[in-house]
Amino acid sequence: MLTLLKLIQSIIKTLHSEGTPGQVAAGIAIGSVLGLTPLMNVHNLVIFSLVVLLNVSFGGAMLGWALFVPVGFLLDPLFNAIGLGLLQSPSLRPLWTSLTNTSLLPYTNFNNTIVLGSFVGWLLLTLPIFFAARYGVIRYRATIGERVRQSRFYKAVTASQVYNWYRMFRPS
C-alpha cells in the first residue's frame, strides 16, 4: 500500500515539478530501461547512476520504470527473438566472441537473449518514448495540471515528509 502511495506521489510530483517537460520526458525515457530490461543486471546500475547524476527528472525516471515494467513482461517473447537473432547472427559472431572473452563485460549478461533483446529494444524506443512523454507532460500541464495542483489531494501529497527527500533530486 505504501509503495503504491509513493508511486502515486511520485507520479503527481513529477508531473508538477519545476522540471521542464524535456527533463521529465528524459527521466521517463532513461528510467524505462529499468522496466524494460531484467532489473538485476550491471547495466541497470549504470542507468541508475545516470538518472541520479544527470539533470533529468528523478521522479520521471521512477515513473518510467513503473510504467514500463508490465510492458517489459509483455514484450519478453519479442525481446527473446531480437536477442536470439542478434546473438546467432553469423556476421556478429566475432563481436560477441570477442566481448565474451573480455574482462568484466560478460558480467553484463549481454549474451542472454532477453537482456540483449530488451536493451536493444529500449535503445530503439528511447526517442519515441522521450517525444511521447514530452508531449504528454506539456498537454497535461496545459489542460488539467492547474486544477490538480489546487486539489486537496495534491496538497496532502506534497506536504508529506517523503516530498522533502524527493526535492533533493528534482531537476534544477
Add this chain to the structure above:
Amino acid sequence: MRFKIFRWKAIGPLLLLFAIITLLVVIFAEPIARDTTEEASTELLGTQVDVGKLDLHPRESSVELRALQIANPFALARNLLEADEIRLKLNPAALAEKKLVIEQLSLTGMRFGTDRKTPARPVKGGGYAPQLLRTVEQWTKQFDVPLLSLTPIDTIRQLALDPTQLTTIREAQALVARTDSTRNTLEQGFQQLNIGQTVDSARGLAQRLSATDPKKLGVEGTRQAIASVQQTLTEIDAAKKRVEELERSTRAGVELLGQGTKVLDQARQKDFAFARSLLKLPTFAAPDIGNAFFGKVSIERFKQAVYWAELAQEYMPPGLLPRPAPGPQRLRAAGQNIQFPKENEFPAFLLEQGKLDFSIGGTSAVRGAYAATVRGLTSTPSLYGQPMLLSASRRAGGSALADINVHAVLDHVTSRTRDSASARLRGIQLPSFDIPGVPFRVDPGTGTSNLDFSIKGGGRLFGRWSIASQRVRWGADTASRSLNDIERLVWRVVSGLSDLEVVAELSGSMASPKLEVRSNLDEAIAKRLKAVIGEEVARAERLVRTKVDSLVADKVEPAKRQVAAVQTQANQRIQAERQRLDQVEQQLQAELKRLTGGIVPGIELPKIKL
C-alpha cells in the same frame, strides 16, 4: 539561465548507495554463493546437492566448501558422494571473464553411498538432467527381462483366452479388410483398362477386312485399310502397356497380401507366447533364467552409467560453435545464454587438476587410503584439447586380495566422441538384492565386481558388468507365504550353491540396446527344472497351441482363402485380357499381310496415280 547537465550534489548519496551495496555484498556473498552453488549444481546433476558451508577467500582466489552431499539420483535415501572439505583454487583472470577455471581442487574426507538423514527431493522441472533421468528410466523399460515364473503347473486348467486379446484375430480382420480393398482396387483397374472397346473395334475391323477382296479396294482403298489396321494395332499396343502396368500394380498388391499371411503366422507365434504367459509356465531355458535372476540388477548398473555418460555428452560438447543454454530463473522470462568459445581462451568451466583423497575404514579388506585424480574436466573440450581423465586407486600398498581401481576417459575433443570407464573392485562387500518374481534374496557377501562401459559417438554401446563371490548367502522370504513345489525345487538348487558368477553384457545402440546375462546358476536350475517338470510343461504348451489354434482358425483360414482367391482371380483376369489382345492382334496382322501381299507391315507402300 545556464542549463546544467550534471547534478553534482547527487554524487555523495550515490557513493553512499554504492558503499551500502558493497557492504551488502560482503555480508551476503557467502550465503548467496552457497545457495547459488546448491541450486546450479542440483540442476546440473539432476540430483540434490547440499553444501553445509561456503567460505570465500578473495585474496587467495579460492573457495572452501564443507559438508558437501550429492544425493544418488537413483536412490534418494543415499548419497552418491559425501565430502568433508573441498578447496577450489580459482584462476582470477578467468574469473574476470565470468569463467570458472579451477586450477586445483582438493577434496578430503570423501565417502560413497552413505545414508542420508532425510531423503533427497526428486529434482523436478524442465532442466536437462531431470529430463534425462526420466528418459533413462524409459530407456530401461525397453529391455525385455522375463520374470522367473515358478507357479505350479496345475493352473493350466484355468486357461481362459479372450479372442479379442489375440493379435492373430486382429491381424486376420485387418488382412480381410486389406484383401477387400485390394480386390476393389483391382476391379477399378480392370474397368479403367477399357480393353473391351479396343478388342471389339479391332475384331470388327478384322471381320470387315476378311470379307473384302484387296484387288477390288484399289490403291487408295488399300492404303486406307492399311492405315486403319496400323492405327488399331497401335491402340492394341497401348492397351497391352496398360495391361502390363496393371499387372505390375496387381503383383505389388498381391505380394502385400502374401506378406499379410506371413504376418498372420508371426502373430500366431506371439499369441502362443501370450497364452503361455497367462499360464505362467515355468521356464527352464538357461538364458531366460540368467536374465530373470540378474537382468534387473544388471540394468540398474548400466542405467547409471548411461545417465552419467549422457550428462557428459550434454555438458561437454565437442566443437567451438556458439551454444545455447537456458538462462537464469527469474520473474522475467529466462531466455537463453549463448556461449561463444574462442580458441586460446579459457573455457567457461575447467577443472585443470583435481586431487581427491578418500579412505575406507572399518575392518574390510579394502580399508586404506585412496587417491583419485581428475584432469581436464571442462565445458569445452575442444579448447582444452585433451580428453578428461579420471583415475582412482589405493595410495599405498594394501591387501593383494582387495583393491579398488577406477579409470575413466571422456574424449570429446573432436566430434568423434568416445567415453569409456572401467571399475575393478576386489574384496568389497557386494550389495545384496532381491530376485524378481520369486521370494528369494541373494547376499553375495565379499567378492569382486567389475564394470566396463563405453559409449561412442552415434550411440554405440558396450557394457560388461560382472560379480563374483565365493561366499554367497541365499535367503527365502517365507514369512508372507510358503514356497510352492517348484520354488522349493529351485530353492534347493540355489541354496546349495556358495559360488556366484554373473556376467551381464550390454551391446547395440542407445536406440536398440541388447542385454545378455549369464550366471553359473542358469544351467544348474535349468537342468533340475527340466528333469522334474519338463514333460508337464511340454503338455501344457501343446494345450496352449491347440487352444490358440482353435480360436484363430475360423478367422485365419477364411482370410488366407480370400487372399488366395484374389491372387488367383487377379492373375487369371490379367491372362485373359492379354489373350484377348493377342488374339485380335494376330487377326489384324494376318489381314494386314493379306492386304499388303506379304510386305512386312509398317513399310509404307508407294503411292501410284491411276
